[in-house]
Amino acid sequence: MTESSAVEIEIATRRLMAALDALESAVERRRDADRDENELAARIQALGADRSRLADELDGALMKSRKLERTNREISDRLDSAIVTIRSVLDTGEDG
Template identity: 45%
Template sequence: MSTGKSMEAALSELRRAMTGLESAVDARIDREREHGDADNEVRRVHADRARLAQELDQAEFRANRLEEVNREVSRRLVTAMETIRAVLDR
């Protein structure tokens, strides 16, 4: 094989290697970008979850408070009805 042909073969192999390297770098960049997108999505989901958990806690607190108020109103109504019956029975 002549020097010119071996040089051409070496250059051709180098071009193929460079193309493969560029493809590998592009693929790596794409994977990193997808990984970054996934990380951002996970952070967003965690933030949403924290917000929803806080809203749920507040709703549960309000529901418990409403139950307490409802029991108190019911107790007062029973007392008022008993008082009215007692007055009417006299």
């Protein structure tokens, strides 16, 4: 083997090592990207579950609010009726 052949082999070996290092770096970046993608997918799934839970809670709160409004109106109507009755009784008592 001549000296120029040895130099060429050394140069080729260095290029091969650099290419392997670059490939290893690319594989590592891809693994990191896949891991990040999986984490993002898990977060999106968790957000979807949270959204569903919050929507259910909101529906429940709206139903409770509507029920409270109806009850409030009923109580208000009963109080108005009681006030009218009390005034009527008082007016009758004053006239008598």
